[in-house]
Amino acid sequence: MSPEPLCTKIPACSLCGEPAVIHQRHAGHFLCGTHLIADLEHRVSETVASRQQIVPGDCVAVALSGGKDSTALLFLLHRLFKSHSDIRLVAVTVDEGIDGYREATVRSAEDLVRRLGVTHITVSFGELFGDSLDTILKGRKTQACSICGILRKKALVVGAERAGATKLATGHNLDDEAQSVLMNVLRGDLVRLVRNSGADSGGRFIPRIKPLMYVQEKEIATYLMVQGIWEDLPECPYAIHALRREVRSMLSGIEYRHPGTMLRLMENKKILETGFSGKTGEEPVGYCRECGNPCSGETCQICQIRHSLLR
Amino acid sequence: MTLSIKKPPRKVVLRRMNLILPDRSIRVIDPAPATVEAILQKEGINPLEVMVVRDGLLIPEDTLVSGDDEIRIIRISHGG
Numbered sequence: 001m002s003p004e005p006l007c008t009k010i011p012a013c014s015l016c017g018e019p020a021v022i023h024q025r026h027a028g029h030f031l032c033g034t035h036l037i038a039d040l041e042h043r044v045s046e047t048v049a050s051r052q053q054i055v056p057g058d059c060v061a062v063a064l065s066g067g068k069d070s071t072a073l074l075f076l077l078h079r080l081f082k083s084h085s086d087i088r089l090v091a092v093t094v095d096e097g098i099d100g101y102r103e104a105t106v107r108s109a110e111d112l113v114r115r116l117g118v119t120h121i122t123v124s125f126g127e128l129f130g131d132s133l134d135t136i137l138k139g140r141k142t143q144a145c146s147i148c149g150i151l152r153k154k155a156l157v158v159g160a161e162r163a164g165a166t167k168l169a170t171g172h173n174l175d176d177e178a179q180s181v182l183m184n185v186l187r188g189d190l191v192r193l194v195r196n197s198g199a200d201s202g203g204r205f206i207p208r209i210k211p212l213m214y215v216q217e218k219e220i221a222t223y224l225m226v227q228g229i230w231e232d233l234p235e236c237p238y239a240i241h242a243l244r245r246e247v248r249s250m251l252s253g254i255e256y257r258h259p260g261t262m263l264r265l266m267e268n269k270k271i272l273e274t275g276f277s278g279k280t281g282e283e284p285v286g287y288c289r290e291c292g293n294p295c296s297g298e299t300c301q302i303c304q305i306r307h308s309l310l311r
Numbered sequence: 312m313t314l315s316i317k318k319p320p321r322k323v324v325l326r327r328m329n330l331i332l333p334d335r336s337i338r339v340i341d342p343a344p345a346t347v348e349a350i351l352q353k354e355g356i357n358p359l360e361v362m363v364v365r366d367g368l369l370i371p372e373d374t375l376v377s378g379d380d381e382i383r384i385i386r387i388s389h390g391g
Binding site: 009010011019020021022023025030033067068216217218221222225226232233234235239244245248249252253255256 | 357359360362369371372373374375385387388389
């Protein structure tokens with residue numbers, strides 16, 4: 001005798017009635033794979049258009065680590081702009097030299113660019129700074145994310161310059177952005193809290209854009225799964241030292257119990273940006289007295305790290 | 312004389328639900344109907360930090376699962 005069937009109902013897509021793959025709590029509806037793809041691509045397209053992130057004539061350097069966010073970013077931008085002959089995409093990968101972690105993501109990045117037919121530039125910490133991140137961090141692992149963040153930014157700019165890029169796109173998602181807002185509050189860093197990272201720098205920097213800034217991390221992962229390009233990759237071994245990890249877990253719990261919290265944090269950050277623009281006493285952008293690169297203050301962060309490593 | 316016909320003993324079918332955790336370890340859990348969300352909560356997992364696959368199909372956490380289902384939890388690692 002076979003057991004009686006039990007009810008195992010999948011919620012239906014709010015738009016077409018097909019089995020859903022995700023519950024978008026912040027929007028209050030369920031979406032099937034097809035409608036998740038359409039929804040995400042529409043929202044990213046809206047972000048790009050409304051903030052004029054990409055315009056005709058742009059060469060966009062896409063920061064591609066090979067992890068989920070950057071994979072989704074390149075895949076999505078390629079789908080949105082492949083028919084635009086006046087917009088060019090170039091992938092830039094930074095190999096920091098993290099043993100047992102970066103090899104898999106770099107391989108994933110190479111597979112993706114090959115599949116999409118996108119030009120690929122790789123920049124390594126060894127080439128730029130003389131050592132791998134693993135070597136640089138010996139004895140200072142608790143500072144891993146702040147040191148790596150500064151060096152990565154520089155490496156990405158070098159890659160973007162080599163590509164002749166007019167924009168530098170990164171895969172920061174809504175979770176990342178909301179976490180940054182909260183971290184700046186926790187650190188009491190008012191300057192960063194109200195700074196508009198998309199503001200015009202008067203040609204000193206390649207403008208940075210974040211097309212995924214209003215897309216949740218879970219939506220990105222589900223999008224990759226539905227598109228058949230999800231890879232279960234390891235997390236950076238240095239992430240355990242980061243304040244971000246704690247903030248991430250806390251904010252994710254709040255977002256689950258109070259959907260829309262992350263979006264509201266972003267809306268409030270925008271209000272602060274407008275209200276406090278030019279009132280925080282932030283030093284104007286000048287040039288580093290040692291290396292000549294644009295920076296605020298007398299010495300750039302890269303030169304400061306160089307000094308601290310020599311101590 | 313009345314004949315009493317003995318009913319054959321009812322065959323008991325044991326159901327088991329396999330829960331495959333992000334570290335790939337397998338846990339056999341109560342097969343009674345429950346939402347994936349309730350199962351995740353029991354395991355101390357935030358549904359926003361994982362994706363759930365049942366018998367190879369991606370499902371939202373509100374899905375009711377039971378019986379012989381195989382539930383795989385995939386952690387969404389940060390970064391990238």
